Amino acid sequence: MDQGKQDGEAKLATDDADLRGPSRPVGLALRLVERVAEWQPIGASDLARRLALPKATVHRLLLALETFGWLERDGGSRPLWSVSMRPIAVGGRAIEWKSGLRIAALSVMDALRHQTGESIHLGLVDGENIVLIERIDGVNSVNIFLPVGTSWDLSWSSSGKSVLAHLPEGELESFLETPRYRRKSETDIIPVTELRDELTLIRDRGFAISVGVPPAASSSIGAAIFDKRGRPFAGLSITGASDRLREEQLLALAPQLVAAARRISIGMSMD
Amino acid sequence: MDQGKQDGEAKLATDDADLRGPSRPVGLALRLVERVAEWQPIGASDLARRLALPKATVHRLLLALETFGWLERDGGSRPLWSVSMRPIAVGGRAIEWKSGLRIAALSVMDALRHQTGESIHLGLVDGENIVLIERIDGVNSVNIFLPVGTSWDLSWSSSGKSVLAHLPEGELESFLETPRYRRKSETDIIPVTELRDELTLIRDRGFAISVGVPPAASSSIGAAIFDKRGRPFAGLSITGASDRLREEQLLALAPQLVAAARRISIGMSMD
DNA sequence: TTTAATGTCTCATATAATGAGACAATGAGT
DNA sequence: ACTCATTGTCTCATTATATGAGACATTAAA
Numbered sequence: 001m002d003q004g005k006q007d008g009e010a011k012l013a014t015d016d017a018d019l020r021g022p023s024r025p026v027g028l029a030l031r032l033v034e035r036v037a038e039w040q041p042i043g044a045s046d047l048a049r050r051l052a053l054p055k056a057t058v059h060r061l062l063l064a065l066e067t068f069g070w071l072e073r074d075g076g077s078r079p080l081w082s083v084s085m086r087p088i089a090v091g092g093r094a095i096e097w098k099s100g101l102r103i104a105a106l107s108v109m110d111a112l113r114h115q116t117g118e119s120i121h122l123g124l125v126d127g128e129n130i131v132l133i134e135r136i137d138g139v140n141s142v143n144i145f146l147p148v149g150t151s152w153d154l155s156w157s158s159s160g161k162s163v164l165a166h167l168p169e170g171e172l173e174s175f176l177e178t179p180r181y182r183r184k185s186e187t188d189i190i191p192v193t194e195l196r197d198e199l200t201l202i203r204d205r206g207f208a209i210s211v212g213v214p215p216a217a218s219s220s221i222g223a224a225i226f227d228k229r230g231r232p233f234a235g236l237s238i239t240g241a242s243d244r245l246r247e248e249q250l251l252a253l254a255p256q257l258v259a260a261a262r263r264i265s266i267g268m269s270m271d
Numbered sequence: 272m273d274q275g276k277q278d279g280e281a282k283l284a285t286d287d288a289d290l291r292g293p294s295r296p297v298g299l300a301l302r303l304v305e306r307v308a309e310w311q312p313i314g315a316s317d318l319a320r321r322l323a324l325p326k327a328t329v330h331r332l333l334l335a336l337e338t339f340g341w342l343e344r345d346g347g348s349r350p351l352w353s354v355s356m357r358p359i360a361v362g363g364r365a366i367e368w369k370s371g372l373r374i375a376a377l378s379v380m381d382a383l384r385h386q387t388g389e390s391i392h393l394g395l396v397d398g399e400n401i402v403l404i405e406r407i408d409g410v411n412s413v414n415i416f417l418p419v420g421t422s423w424d425l426s427w428s429s430s431g432k433s434v435l436a437h438l439p440e441g442e443l444e445s446f447l448e449t450p451r452y453r454r455k456s457e458t459d460i461i462p463v464t465e466l467r468d469e470l471t472l473i474r475d476r477g478f479a480i481s482v483g484v485p486p487a488a489s490s491s492i493g494a495a496i497f498d499k500r501g502r503p504f505a506g507l508s509i510t511g512a513s514d515r516l517r518e519e520q521l522l523a524l525a526p527q528l529v530a531a532a533r534r535i536s537i538g539m540s541m542d
Numbered sequence: 543t544t545t546a547a548t549g550t551c552t553c554a555t556a557t558a559a560t561g562a563g564a565c566a567a568t569g570a571g572t
Numbered sequence: 573a574c575t576c577a578t579t580g581t582c583t584c585a586t587t588a589t590a591t592g593a594g595a596c597a598t599t600a601a602a
Contacts, residue, residue: 094354
């Protein structure tokens with residue numbers, strides 16, 4: 001069975017299609033970067049085996065990617081590869097540029113963290129995932145510090161579900177086409193239908209709640225952010241350790257969160 | 272004259288060498304990603320002109336990079352290109368994996384921000400740059416929120432200078448080989464020699480200070496973090512708005528900062 | 543010591559990259 | 573409304589590189 005969606009953490013790479021055709025080397029190289037990021041630190045042979053690619057091809061690409069500064073290896077006699085800082089540096093520029101969102105959100109997020117004491121997350125939709133692009137830390141003593149760049153399947157995080165709930169019907173359909181499961185315990189799996197019901201509730205209330213989301217077992221309450229055309233494209237959430245933020249506490253934060261998300265949406269529409 | 276180093280913000284890309292030879296398409300594609308990140312949003316022709324590459328080649332690569340999910344364009348009739356969330360997602364994995372550092376640093380950083388009230392930055396050396404990989408926000412009401420992924424030339428930021436000061440003599444030499452300037456005002460440029468003097472002072476005191484660093488005109492005090500072999504590879508800094516953190520305030524924070532950086536170095540050496 | 547992996551490299555062949563140029567669509571200037 | 577420089581897009585003959593099987597030395601484990 002295809003794993004990956006079950007554990008909530010989003011897959012990075014595009015499907016491992018055959019990739020014959022134009023720009024094949026580029027495609028292979030990028031896939032390599034993505035996979036190395038996922039499996040680092042990893043050896044060349046191991047990588048080739050997992051990708052079902054010839055050893056020589058992988059090796060050649062690894063050397064190229066090292067030359068260009070995207071990958072690096074440790075000094076061992078059997079080198080292990082990992083990604084360099086380059087992708088972060090590149091990604092940082094991306095965040096800075098989606099500044100319409102970031103700038104509009106920052107002051108609101110700062111105010112919200114002072115009101116609530118909790119950490120505030122800003123996520124941006126990327127295909128079927130939502131990526132954490134900014135985090136402002138709560139002033140409480142115990143906090144969760146998720147690294148920027150963490151991404152989740154839209155059906156997992158509270159802000160992701162908020163986005164889903166406000167998606168045009170057609171797009172939601174095609175999202176739900178790929179079967180999606182959520183594992184609560186080892187065997188307890190929530191199927192699609194229940195997610196649909198939850199989305200209806202979310203649309204009515206204007207916010208979503210998630211408890212015990214990996215990788216840090218955090219709990220959160222999230223709301224969607226809309227662009228000028230009324231399309232949900234990002235999410236704002238209040239996130240904290242599961243043992244402090246139980247459903248009751250989360251619900252109490254709802255009004256302030258929803259107001260903040262709306263304020264950001266409005267700020268985005270004024271250009 | 273070669274700009275770029277003067278404004279403190281680090282260059283992303285490798286040099287625009289001719290790139291003939293093996294893996295050329297991969298090299299071109301990666302350079303494209305880096306440049307688009309730098310200049311986004313940008314059109315295809317403009318990009319081709321700046322890179323001195325044929326329009327057709329650039330166009331083909333842009334389409335490929337879109338297919339693979341690394342670039343995207345707005346819907347306009349003259350599409351403008353920008354980078355997707357993919358690099359951040361990839362980079363996030365990188366950060367998570369340098370977890371030796373991140374994990375070791377987080378609790379210390381959290382403690383430090385509660386002691387001082389200011390924002391704490393963790394930077395990782397990447398070639399001649401230092402990249403912000405984690406930020407923990409101060410509890411004060413006025414704060415600077417630099418995006419993770421921001422990078423500076425080593426000679427600019429306080430933590431970068433701390434790293435430089437503790438570099439083996441040979442490596443420092445080759446770093447200073449490329450002429451480096453710092454612009455204080457439009458015409459006031461600090462040459463190499465003065466930087467050398469400053470590094471001596473930094474080595475003696477164990478910390479460095481920078482005032483008015485772009486892009487947010489922040490001021491900071493920084494100290495180097497060392498690996499098991501005693502090599503500086505990262506930096507810790509206390510950063511805030513220039514108008515609150517003047518040299519006097521920064522100096523007062525030095526003991527706590529230096530202690531925290533040492534604690535992280537020690538934590539890293541215990542594997 | 544044996545053995546099964548791994549990293550590295552070479553080379554003939556297949557395949558894709560290359561870039562000049564053509565074209566229509568666009569948008570700025572008048 | 574009309575001009576005209578510029579843009580995005582595509583084609584195609586030529587050239588250059590990618591490809592991947594296999595060989596080899598090296599390493600780590602049995």
